Amino acid sequence: MYDVVLLVEQELTEPDARRVVELHQDLPEPVKYHVVVPCHNAEAGVEASISALGTADLYGPGLADQRQDLAEAQKAIDSEAKDCTGRSVQRLRDLGQQADGGISHDRPIEALTSTVEKVGGREVIILTRPHIVAEFFHLDWTNSARRHLGVPVLHLLEQDEKRKS
Numbered sequence: 001m002y003d004v005v006l007l008v009e010q011e012l013t014e015p016d017a018r019r020v021v022e023l024h025q026d027l028p029e030p031v032k033y034h035v036v037v038p039c040h041n042a043e044a045g046v047e048a049s050i051s052a053l054g055t056a057d058l059y060g061p062g063l064a065d066q067r068q069d070l071a072e073a074q075k076a077i078d079s080e081a082k083d084c085t086g087r088s089v090q091r092l093r094d095l096g097q098q099a100d101g102g103i104s105h106d107r108p109i110e111a112l113t114s115t116v117e118k119v120g121g122r123e124v125i126i127l128t129r130p131h132i133v134a135e136f137f138h139l140d141w142t143n144s145a146r147r148h149l150g151v152p153v154l155h156l157l158e159q160d161e162k163r164k165s
Contacts (some may be wrong), residue, residue, distance in 0.1 A: 035101030
């Protein structure tokens, strides 16, 4: 089995799924795709924003009162990420491929690394929207993955279906 780990920023579109599958169509062994969708941590995001603004003294204590709202927001974020993962996995399966997936609250590269180790991933594909500044300074997921993993890492830009008319 040739295990490929996909780190996706958002749901795989049909054209993206086809592109990924076409990359491996000539392999002599079966391929299995493992989709990883990083999931935002609502509470950590709010706390980081407050700290970045230098207003932790003013608003930090108020977070305790907002825990229930943040928990509900996290449930909604997790639900959408799970749906995104399910639809992405299904698109790969619709193309006759073996696929599974999951969400992670870890940092994206940590989630990617642990998935590669867990499944014995032999290749990584990262699908993102363009991130020009991060890519310029080599702070993007692809450059980070290349520094941390000993497997080939391919970066694909997600297809914008709206521009294809």
